[in-house]
Amino acid sequence: MNFTLPAKARPFFKTIGDQRSPRWLMFDSWYVCMLVGVRARTLGAKDDLEDAEFNPIYPDDYKPQADFIAGLLIDAELDRKGINVADKASVEREMILLLDPQKTTGLSEIGVELLNRYAVAGFAKLDEVMLPPATVEEMLVRYAGVWTGGED
Numbered sequence: 001m002n003f004t005l006p007a008k009a010r011p012f013f014k015t016i017g018d019q020r021s022p023r024w025l026m027f028d029s030w031y032v033c034m035l036v037g038v039r040a041r042t043l044g045a046k047d048d049l050e051d052a053e054f055n056p057i058y059p060d061d062y063k064p065q066a067d068f069i070a071g072l073l074i075d076a077e078l079d080r081k082g083i084n085v086a087d088k089a090s091v092e093r094e095m096i097l098l099l100d101p102q103k104t105t106g107l108s109e110i111g112v113e114l115l116n117r118y119a120v121a122g123f124a125k126l127d128e129v130m131l132p133p134a135t136v137e138e139m140l141v142r143y144a145g146v147w148t149g150g151e152d
Helices: 009-018 026-040 060-080 088-098 109-129 136-148
Strands: none
Touching: 009 026, 009 109, 009 136, 026 060, 026 109, 026 136, 060 088, 060 109, 088 109, 109 136
């Protein structure tokens, strides 16, 4: 499985995706949705993903963040499943399930699927509290409001 956008995210972010400067990638859309979902520890439905996968690997700007993203996923899954971090065997099982060092992303198929499902839940939250942004700057201001709980 590759990175896949939530089904309704593409039209939501279309205007800023068309903007040339600053440049906004569809992967940026996936990333901001994923962060909100991971933070809430909420998975969305796999059925709410687009049919087409849009990115098999991290774009260049995200490659240095691969370990960070994997760490976010592991932390979220341990928390969501109620796994005590002192239980080394359970943590190791979870890491084996979520990671695959042979993949360019470092994530297993299950790990990518879970991140996509976190993106679905994150998009649902963004769609609930904000209108589609007209500019990248507007997106970042509104996103900061969502992130800090002000939800402006």
